[in-house]
Amino acid sequence: MHYDTVIIGAGAAGMMCAAHCGGRVLVVDHAKAPGEKIRISGGGRCNFTNMYAGPENFLSNNPHFAKSALARYTQWDFVALVDRFDIPWHEKTLGQLFCDTSAKDIVAMLRKLMEDAGVDLRLRASVRNIEKLDNHFSFTLEASDKEVKIISDNLIVATGGKSIPKMGATGFAYDVAHQFGIPVTDTSAALVPFTFAENRFAEISGVATPARVTANGTTFEEALLFTHRGLSGPAVLQASSYWHTGDPITVNLIPAADLLGKLRDQRQTAGRKNFTTELSRHLPARLVDHLSTQMDLSGNLADWSDARLTDLTDTLAAWELHPNGTEGYRTAEVTLGGIDTDALSSKTMEAKNVPGLYFIGEAVDVTGWLGGYNFQWAWSSGMAAARAI
Numbered sequence: 453m454h455y456d457t458v459i460i461g462a463g464a465a466g467m468m469c470a471a472h473c474g475g476r477v478l479v480v481d482h483a484k485a486p487g488e489k490i491r492i493s494g495g496g497r498c499n500f501t502n503m504y505a506g507p508e509n510f511l512s513n514n515p516h517f518a519k520s521a522l523a524r525y526t527q528w529d530f531v532a533l534v535d536r537f538d539i540p541w542h543e544k545t546l547g548q549l550f551c552d553t554s555a556k557d558i559v560a561m562l563r564k565l566m567e568d569a570g571v572d573l574r575l576r577a578s579v580r581n582i583e584k585l586d587n588h589f590s591f592t593l594e595a596s597d598k599e600v601k602i603i604s605d606n607l608i609v610a611t612g613g614k615s616i617p618k619m620g621a622t623g624f625a626y627d628v629a630h631q632f633g634i635p636v637t638d639t640s641a642a643l644v645p646f647t648f649a650e651n652r653f654a655e656i657s658g659v660a661t662p663a664r665v666t667a668n669g670t671t672f673e674e675a676l677l678f679t680h681r682g683l684s685g686p687a688v689l690q691a692s693s694y695w696h697t698g699d700p701i702t703v704n705l706i707p708a709a710d711l712l713g714k715l716r717d718q719r720q721t722a723g724r725k726n727f728t729t730e731l732s733r734h735l736p737a738r739l740v741d742h743l744s745t746q747m748d749l750s751g752n753l754a755d756w757s758d759a760r761l762t763d764l765t766d767t768l769a770a771w772e773l774h775p776n777g778t779e780g781y782r783t784a785e786v787t788l789g790g791i792d793t794d795a796l797s798s799k800t801m802e803a804k805n806v807p808g809l810y811f812i813g814e815a816v817d818v819t820g821w822l823g824g825y826n827f828q829w830a831w832s833s834g835m836a837a838a839r840a841i
């Protein structure tokens with residue numbers, strides 16, 4: 453069978469590209485349904501883009517690479533598409549746009565666009581023995597015990613990264629890259645919770661508090677969540693993308709309040725009260741209990757000198773912690789690193805040395821922050837390839 457374009461991976465990037473590239477198109481996926489990560493994303497509501505998405509919200513060995521695709525298909529272009537399908541949405545926080553009803557609306561929209569474009573979708577299917585012939589690709593498509601030989605002018609790899617293997621994530625894109633001599637940068641789990649030795653925070657698991665979390669000089673201010681195994685919550689997930697094994701992280705537990713000033717004021721009016729009781733007006737009580745097992749918080753507020761209060765607030769503003777690792781690909785939202793952007797055209801996503809071969813979406817070494825940025829990269833890179841074909 454001959455196709456103009458074959459896309460491997462019916463995820464966000466693959467479906468977006470398939471719906472817009474024109475010609476005779478086949479999409480292959482080994483999963484039983486397309487867009488499974490879209491379906492479960494954003495707690496089932498899909499944070500499908502971010503109002504403020506720009507190149508500065510992405511990590512890559514080449515920070516300039518994402519600029520062209522993001523500028524040529526923006527968050528507002530995707531919002532216009534969502535509006536065209538009358539899908540209701542809202543801004544939750546920090547420019548993050550979510551479906552009002554269900555992430556399934558986005559999957560249905562992409563399926564409908566593919567259907568209208570006459571795209572063939574083959575699920576529970578996999579691809580073997582890819583070969584590059586003169587000016588097209590040949591490979592074996594394996595589906596329901598049948599093997600079919602396929603010829604395609606363009607081959608688009610949209611199989612994502614390694615996060616959540618239980619959902620069918622594989623390193624397939626990196627294997628294809630290796631086969632064609634295309635370099636792949638180091639990959640690691642990102643947007644992922646930290647773990648700590650001896651389940652250090654197990655006793656306060658479930659406690660959430662606003663925090664400023666810094667890893668390697670990059671700081672995020674959002675919620676922090678103590679978990680049985682360590683730390684999670686948006687501020688922590690964001691920082692994890694900047695963390696390397698062995699690095700410390702710094703947590704500021706009092707990001708907004710002038711805690712020192714407030715405790716001094718309270719000392720005037722509530723000096724006879726227990727210090728931990730007064731501190732619990734600013735931090736979750738269970739966290740204060742936990743801190744009191746790590747540091748001396750004894751006495752009444754009146755017993756606390758300015759110097760002692762300053763020491764404590766300084767400590768709470770720069771709590772240095774040493775994660776022993778992360779939860780890894782099992783729970784990571786994305787994979788950091790991937791197909792080396794030096795090997796791809798930033799305008800089209802085509803491999804510079806292999807005409808007709810494209811890599812799009814999370815497989816590429818472009819990783820977004822938490823907050824709708826990764827889907828925006830999937831839409832923008834998918835459109836970049838679609839327009840080039």
Ligand code: FDA
Nearest residue numbers: 461463464465482493494499611612624813814824826827
């Ligand atoms: P994606 O992973 O979507 O698709 C790849 C497809 O390829 C899959 O369908 C897979 O089955 C298929 N495949 C893999 N290997 C194959 C093989 N060997 N043969 C055939 N098919 C193969 N981002 C965001 O912006 N907002 C959000 O709300 C969220 N929420 C979120 C929640 C959770 C739990 C996770 C894990 C991730 C998110 N993300 C997110 C990240 C986002 O889901 C991710 O970046 C995009 O789905 C990437 O799109 P891709 O199309 O590149 O890969």
